[in-house]
Amino acid sequence: MAENGSTTGHRVGDRALEEVVRFTSDLIRIDTTNRGGGDCRERPAAEYAAERLAEAGLEPVLLERTPGRANVVARLAGTDPAAEALLVHGHLDVVPARADEWSVHPFSGEVRDGVVWGRGAVDMKNTDAMILAVVRDWMRAGVRPRRDVVIAFTADEEASAADGSGFLAERHAGLFEGCTEAIGESGAYTFHDGAGRRIYPVGAGERGTGWLRLTARGRAGHGSKVNHDNAVTRLAAAVTRIGEHRWPPRLTPTVRAALTELAALYGIEADLDGRHAAEGVDALLDKLGPAAALVEATVRNSANPTMLDAGYKVNVIPGEAVAHVDGRFLPGGEEEFRETLDRLTGPDVDWEFDHREVALQAPVDSPTFARMRAALKTFAPEGDVVPYCMSGGTDAKQFARLGITGYGFAPLRLPEGFDYQAMFHGVDERVPVEALHFGVHVLDHFLRTA
Numbered sequence: 402m403a404e405n406g407s408t409t410g411h412r413v414g415d416r417a418l419e420e421v422v423r424f425t426s427d428l429i430r431i432d433t434t435n436r437g438g439g440d441c442r443e444r445p446a447a448e449y450a451a452e453r454l455a456e457a458g459l460e461p462v463l464l465e466r467t468p469g470r471a472n473v474v475a476r477l478a479g480t481d482p483a484a485e486a487l488l489v490h491g492h493l494d495v496v497p498a499r500a501d502e503w504s505v506h507p508f509s510g511e512v513r514d515g516v517v518w519g520r521g522a523v524d525m526k527n528t529d530a531m532i533l534a535v536v537r538d539w540m541r542a543g544v545r546p547r548r549d550v551v552i553a554f555t556a557d558e559e560a561s562a563a564d565g566s567g568f569l570a571e572r573h574a575g576l577f578e579g580c581t582e583a584i585g586e587s588g589a590y591t592f593h594d595g596a597g598r599r600i601y602p603v604g605a606g607e608r609g610t611g612w613l614r615l616t617a618r619g620r621a622g623h624g625s626k627v628n629h630d631n632a633v634t635r636l637a638a639a640v641t642r643i644g645e646h647r648w649p650p651r652l653t654p655t656v657r658a659a660l661t662e663l664a665a666l667y668g669i670e671a672d673l674d675g676r677h678a679a680e681g682v683d684a685l686l687d688k689l690g691p692a693a694a695l696v697e698a699t700v701r702n703s704a705n706p707t708m709l710d711a712g713y714k715v716n717v718i719p720g721e722a723v724a725h726v727d728g729r730f731l732p733g734g735e736e737e738f739r740e741t742l743d744r745l746t747g748p749d750v751d752w753e754f755d756h757r758e759v760a761l762q763a764p765v766d767s768p769t770f771a772r773m774r775a776a777l778k779t780f781a782p783e784g785d786v787v788p789y790c791m792s793g794g795t796d797a798k799q800f801a802r803l804g805i806t807g808y809g810f811a812p813l814r815l816p817e818g819f820d821y822q823a824m825f826h827g828v829d830e831r832v833p834v835e836a837l838h839f840g841v842h843v844l845d846h847f848l849r850t851a
Contacts, residue, residue: 411539411542411544411845411849413535413538413841413842413845414538414541414542416538416541417534417535417537417538417841417845418534418837418838418841420530420533420534420537420538421527421530421531421533421534421837421838421840421841422512422517422530422834422837424453424529424530424533424534425510425517425522425526425527425530425832425837426510426511426512426517426519427449427510428446428449428450428493428510428521428526428529428530429508429509429510429517429518429519429520429521429522429526430508430509430510430519431445431446431449431508432508433445433446433493433494433495433521434494434495434496434497434498434520435494435495435496435497435557435558435559435560436497437559437560438560439467439470439564441469441470441494441556441557441559441560442469442470443469443470443471443472443493443494443556443557444463444465444469444470444471446493446526446554447463447471447472447473447493447554447556448463448471450473450493450529450533450554451463451473451475453533453537454473454475454533454536454537454552456537457536457537457540457541458540459475459476459477459536459540459552460475461473461474461475461552462474462475462576464568464569464572464573465564466563466564466568466572467564470556470557470564470565471556472553472554472555472556472564472565472566472568472569473552473553473554474551474552474553474554474569474573474576475551475552476549476550476551476552476576477536477539477545477546477549477550477551477552478545478549479545479546479547479548479549479550480545480546480547481547481548484547484548484549485548485579485580485581485582486548486549486550486551486577486578486579486580486581487546487548487549487550487551487580487581487582487583487584487769487848487851488551488553488577488580488582488583488584488800488805489532489550489551489552489553489583489584489585489848490552490553490554490555490566490583490584490585490796490800491525491526491528491529491532491553491554491555491585491586491811492525492529492554492555492556492557492558492559492565492566492586492796493526493529493554493555493556494556494557494558494559494560494565495520495521495524495526495559496520496524496559496826498520498828498830502828503828503829504518504829505518505519505829506519507519507520507830508520512834515833515834515835516831516832516833516834517831517832517833517834517837518829518830518831519830519831520830521830522824522830522831522832523813523821523824523825523830523831523832524586524824524825524826524830525586525587525811527811527813527832527836527837527840528586528811528840529554530837531811531837531840531841531844532552532554532844534841535841535844535845535848536550536552538841538845539845544849546848546849546851547849547850547851548851549579549580550848551576551577551580553566553569553577555569555796558795558796561756562796562798562799565796565799566796566798566799566800567799569799569800570799570800570802570803571802574803577800577803577805580800580803580805581804581805581806582767582769582805582806582807582808583797583800583805583806583807583808584773584807584808584809584810584811584847585604585795585796585797585807585808585809585810585811586795586796586809586811587604587791587793587795587809587811588602588603588604588789588791588808588809588810588811589601589602589603589773589777589809589810589811589812589813589843590602590811590812590813590815590821591781591784591813591814591815591816591819591821592692592694592695592821593815593817593818594690594691594692595690595691596690598666598692598785599781599783599784599785600663600666600692600695600784600785600786600787601777601781601784601785601786601787601812602659602695602786602787602788602789603770603773603774603777603786603787603788603789603808603809603810604763604788604789604790604791604807604808604809604810605655605658605762605763605764605765605770605788605789605790605808605809606653606655606656606699606732606760606761606762606763606788606789606790606791607760607761607762607790607791607793607794607795607797607798607807607809608699608702608703608729608730608731608732608760608790608791608792608793608794609729609730609731609732609734609735609738609757609758609759609760609761609794610728610729610756610757610758610793610794610798611704611728611729611730611735611738611754611756611757612725612726612727612728612754612755612756612757613704613725613726613727613728613742613752613753613754613755614723614724614725614752614753614754614755615636615639615640615723615724615725615726615746615750615751615752616636616721616722616723616750616751616752616753617632617633617635617636617639617721617722617723617749617750617751618632618720618721618751619631619632619633619634619635619718619719619720619721619722619749620718620720621717621718621719621720622717622718623716623717623718624715624716624717624718625716626718628718631718632711632718632719632720632721632722633711633712633718633719633722635722635747635749635750636709636711636722636723636724636750637722638747639724639745639746639747639749639750640706640709640724640726642745642746642747643704643706643726643742643745643746644705644706646704646741646745648701648702648703648704648741649679649701650678650679650682650683650700650701651700651701651702651731651733651734651737652673652678652682652700653699653731653732653733653762653790654762654764654765655732655762655763655765655788655789655790656696656699656700656731656789656790657673658765658787658788659695659696659787659788659789659790660673660682660685660696660700661673662785662787662788663689663692663695663696663787664685664688664689666692666785666787667688667689667692669685669688669689671685672684672685673685682700686700694822695787695789696789696790698792699731699789699790699791699792701731702728702729702730702731702734702737702738702741703728703729703792704726704727704728704729704738704741704742704745705726705727705728706724706725706726707725707726707727708724708725709722709723709724709725710722710723710724711723725755726752728742729792729793730760731760731790732760732761732762733760734760735760758794758798758799759798759801761797761798761801761807762790763806763807763808764806765788769808769851770788770808772847772850772851773786773808773810773847774786775850776812776843776844776846776847776850777812777843779843779846780814780839780842780843780846781814781839781843791809795807795809797809810847811840812839812840812843812844812847813832813836813837813839813840814835814836814839814840815833815836816833819833
């Protein structure tokens, strides 16, 4: 039996490094495109993951709210029954991809020149594969973590999560008994600042989701007539006001910590308090250069118009016009978000949430965050680890309903010039084999010491 929970008692085997590449490629080849509206089938990928866990001696369960929309949950017992459990989760669905836009077929899982190609290579079948590889390596070596580790592979993250983590949190909360913290996607990757510094941002917060439907109503009529009650005009004016609005800075503890640590890395004085705090935030972002990209989307709320729908004939003024807006709000910022939308839409346009999820933040001074930092520094000693808030959202929102504090920790060491953020939902999504190997080493280290 390897030394349980030790930082030195276990070393990842070569078989795990081979498996993480193979599992990533295999999962990519299983088309789990989520087109929204229920148009997805994750079950084949869920069965694949469950089979890999069962081969290692675990007892995974497959759970569906809707036929074909399968989730997988398994528990690995730790050595300390009194310790709080840790949830490790990843989603199985992916966004659509058009093959004619790609250099390789998006569901080929091709491994070429040390890189695995395909939809899900970064978002996030690579992480699913890392989890499988680490757990199987442990079971072969007789390793057990200190805490219980609950593994969840979910459906429907790329839409509403109603068939995935939302369903699990609502209907199967007992499977997550004892879990107080979780790790999921979008964090612990290499960010190159262009000046030789390598930064590893670890997710410790998410903005809330506010997808909005705007509706303007007016008087229908002939397109050649004077009409001062034109629904399209009213909607267009509201959409323009929303798109041009400059939201004020709002610093959450996570974002403040991120700005403070980044400023210290670059030897910049950070003036984030007092009468001129707003000017200080924007001035600091200007001084941070490329590193500002890690925080600039999360220093304020946002609302971006994304869809318009009005009319059915050029010479007919419609009686109704509809727009959709992707809104995001920071922890503590939802009231400001609502009040601002009321003002920007005005009296002639109604708005409502099409989809709403809470904002999250996690402590950056916790033992768990310190262990994530230490795991990264063990395998990337040249890197600087900082907290950050995600501009979008993950399954952590649904698991938060169970009182689980979520972090973004899906480690990858990436070469300079590799645009990690562009891989999410982008063309030619891919991940280097060496990045997968790094992720397995770091994930193994963290999970054994968490």
